[in-house]
Amino acid sequence: xxxxxxxxxxxxxxxxxxxxxxxxxxxxxxxxxxxxxxxxxxxxxxxxxxxxxxxxxxxxxxxxxxxxxxxxxxxxxxxxxxxxxxxxxxxxxxxxxxxxxxxxx
Amino acid sequence: xxxxxxxxxxxxxxxxxxxxxxxxxxxxxxxxxxxxxxxxxxxxxxxxxxxxxxxxxxxxxxxxxxxxxxxxxxxxxxxxxxxxxxxxxxxxxxxxxxxxxxxxxxxxxxxxxxxxxxxxxxxxxxxxxxxxxxxxxxxxxxxxxxxxxxxxxxxxxxxx
Numbered sequence: 001x002x003x004x005x006x007x008x009x010x011x012x013x014x015x016x017x018x019x020x021x022x023x024x025x026x027x028x029x030x031x032x033x034x035x036x037x038x039x040x041x042x043x044x045x046x047x048x049x050x051x052x053x054x055x056x057x058x059x060x061x062x063x064x065x066x067x068x069x070x071x072x073x074x075x076x077x078x079x080x081x082x083x084x085x086x087x088x089x090x091x092x093x094x095x096x097x098x099x100x101x102x103x104x105x
Numbered sequence: 106x107x108x109x110x111x112x113x114x115x116x117x118x119x120x121x122x123x124x125x126x127x128x129x130x131x132x133x134x135x136x137x138x139x140x141x142x143x144x145x146x147x148x149x150x151x152x153x154x155x156x157x158x159x160x161x162x163x164x165x166x167x168x169x170x171x172x173x174x175x176x177x178x179x180x181x182x183x184x185x186x187x188x189x190x191x192x193x194x195x196x197x198x199x200x201x202x203x204x205x206x207x208x209x210x211x212x213x214x215x216x217x218x219x220x221x222x223x224x225x226x227x228x229x230x231x232x233x234x235x236x237x238x239x240x241x242x243x244x245x246x247x248x249x250x251x252x253x254x255x256x257x258x259x260x261x262x263x264x265x
Contacts, residue, residue, distance in 0.1 A: 016112075065205045066138070066142055066215070066219070067205055067207055067215060068205065070215070070218070076218070077215060077218035077219055078218045081141070081218075081219055081220050085144065086144035087141070087142050087143050087144040088142075089142055090142060090143065090144070091144075103205065104135055104139060105135070105138065105139075105204075105205050105206055105207075
């Protein structure tokens with residue numbers, strides 16, 4: 001597993017750029033990954049989604065579906081796609097330092 | 106974040122839903138939603154009995170086909186017993202809810218909110234004598250097959 005330096009933090013990434021160890025994550029890292037993925041600035045709404053994804057993953061061991069993200073995060077589906085046009089669940093997982101969501105929904 | 110060879114990606118899909126049974130409608134919805142989750146543009150084109158999935162008076166009542174469906178592993182006469190299709194449908198819906206797949210009306214709303222563009226096929230709409238008033242608000246327009254191909258240009262077309 002190659003170690004990459006992002007925002008002065010050494011991290012292990014999989015082939016698609018997801019952290020393999022959520023414990024290596026920090027907020028500066030999140031900002032750097034976001035900037036690298038077309039989101040120059042993380043707003044409070046972005047953070048709400050990123051934290052929800054991360055907390056849910058750390059609690060349950062799997063990332064939420066887009067359905068429960070839209071229902072439970074406090075950010076409706078339409079806005080999720082405005083915040084993360086290239087795929088909310090996938091991008092919020094990447095920024096939140098958790099593995100890529102595996103679900104089909 | 107770099108790999109040696111950049112991964113090939115799909116940028117755009119156009120998915121045709123042509124059947125009006127539960128198992129005929131879900132695959133197209135799942136593929137359209139899945140496309141948006143990957144940041145892929147997606148159109149849904151409802152044709153023939155696929156129109157059931159966007160008819161406001163019918164889309165909550167779509168059932169599993171229990172007759173003529175070898176995947177059910179049932180003798181035809183059992184599948185034809187009154188109420189059997191409704192029973193099989195409610196069992197399947199319960200299973201789907203368990204794995205977080207929404208019922209069709211909620212799913213149509215989800216794909217609409219996700220930025221999927223929904224269209225009804227003009228030939229089918231004319232054949233069934235329907236108008237835009239028959240459809241759920243997520244349906245943007247009634248378009249011809251030619252217009253469908255124009256919209257699909259440059260992407261992948263998936264027929265279900």
